[in-house]
């Protein structure tokens with residue numbers, strides 16, 4: 001695993017955006033795997049800035065998001081689709097038909113999961129996957145204990161994850177209990193992975209990811225079995241590493 005130490009959140013965001021822009025500019029077709037949450041917001045801001053300043057185009061880019069809440073309409077401000085529109089898709093020239101996010105409103109959820117997984121495979125897989133990390137080591141919404149062989153599936157969110165994400169909602173009770181997420185095996189199929197972490201809150205998860213053994217109780221630890229992973233973390237997230 002490569003580790004890039006950034007000085008702070010802004011530096012982490014700038015360095016991540018530069019790597020994404022390089023990939024987007026230097027390939028005829030690119031499939032990006034995208035993450036939500038607080039961590040990648042600054043990266044999207046940099047991508048948008050670069051699009052406005054340097055006209056980097058996303059016409060040839062296809063995207064697959066990691067996850068979406070179950071039962072949440074895309075127009076709900078707390079949905080991940082809304083987040084992505086707000087921070088990225090509405091601000092660049094990506095064609096609507098190139099955007100993919102699991103449909104949390106699907107009537108048949110297992111079927112939606114299978115459809116999503118197949119769509120990723122049919123697009124020839126993800127070239128560059130962006131990941132955040134939960135305090136408990138979750139990636140996407142793959143909570144501790146998720147099988148490493150898992151593909152896109154429905155998960156029940158850990159109480160700690162709902163609590164952490166409650167900051168985006170009015171009340172903890174409003175945070176959905178379930179989500180659709182790419183599985184660990186789905187994430188591992190990506191050709192390249194960038195995992196971002198900022199702040200002391202993530203330091204323990206980053207320490208375990210780097211130093212402890214690969215174990216399903218620490219979902220992110222699976223990344224040590226991937227041949228092209230870069231951790232881009234700021235100093236605070238690396239204090240224990």
Ligand SMILES: N[C@@H]1[C@@H](O)[C@H](O)[C@@H](COP(=O)(O)O)O[C@@H]1O
Pocket residue numbers: 035036037038039040066067131132133134139140141161165
């Ligand atoms: N499903 C998301 C993850 O994809 C994200 O990486 C994680 C960390 O979020 P944050 O970046 O806000 O700390 O939380 C959420 O649960």
